[in-house]
Amino acid sequence: MSRPAGRRAAAATLRATIAQAAPTLRAASARLWQRPGLPGRYRGYLCAMHAVVRASVPVMEFAAGRCAELVDDPVGGPLQAYLRHHIEEERGHDDWLAADLAELGAGADPAGLLAQPPPAAAALVGPQYYWIAHVHPVAVLGYIAVLEANAPAVRLVDRLTSAGIPERAVRTVREHAVLDTGHTEQVFSLLDELPLTEEQLRLVSISGLQTAQALVGLYLHVLRRNPPA
C-alpha cells in the first residue's frame, strides 16, 4: 500500500488539478460581489454557506468514524487524527454565520435556517457521504482542500462594508480570510504524509473536482435568487 517509487507528491498533484477549477470558482464567486443588490445577495450567500458549513463537522465525524473501522489500513490512523483535530477547529462556525445573519436583521432563527436548505448545498455535501461510506474516508480531504484553498480574500471585508453591510455582520468572512491559510497548509501537508495508493489519490482528486463543480452550482443558486439589479 506504500507510494510507488517515482510517483509525484500527492499535494502537488492535487494542487495542479484543482488549480484548473479555481478560475471558474473565483469568477462565479465574483459575480456575487457586484455592487447592485449586494446586501441582499450577501444575505443569500450567508444562508447558502450556513447550509454547507453546518455539515462540516458531521461529515468529518462520519469520516473519522469510518477511519476507526478500517483494519490494516495505514491511512486510517493519521487521517482520523487529522480529522479529530480539524473538527475542533471548525466546530461552531455555522453559529458564526447565524450570528452574521442576525446582525443583518435577516431572521437567523436556527429553525428557519435549517428548514429549507438549498438543494445545491445537498449536492455539494452529499457526495462526501457516498465516497466515505462506500469507498474510503480519505475522499473528504479533496472536499476540505477545495474549501480551505479558496478562502475569502481580506479585501472582501472592505467591499462588503463599503456597500453598507455592517462590520459586525462580516465576522465569518473576516475570520476565515485569516484562519484558512494555515488550514490549507495542514491538509496539503497531510496528503504528502499519508501512504496513499494511486487509487486513493485519484479518489481525493475526484472528490475535490466534484466539490468545485458543486460549489459553482451553489453560487449560481445564490445569484439566481438574488440577481444583480
Added chain:
Amino acid sequence: MNRHRYSLADLEANGIPTHALTAEQLEVLRDLTDDEFTLLVDIRSRLEAVGPDVQAHSDIAGAALF
C-alpha cells in the same frame, strides 16, 4: 498497463490552457483519468457562462469559501 494520456491539443481543445503551466503541472493534467478530465472540462466550460466582465472582482474576493 498503459493508460491513455491526454495531449496538449486535448487539453487546449477542452478549455484547459496549457501555456502557463510548469512541466510538472502539465504532466499531472495529461495523466488525468477520464472521470477527472470530464469533471474538470465541465467546470472549465462554466467559466464562459460566468463571463469575463467580473474577473476583476475575483481578485478582490477570492472564492469566499469557509
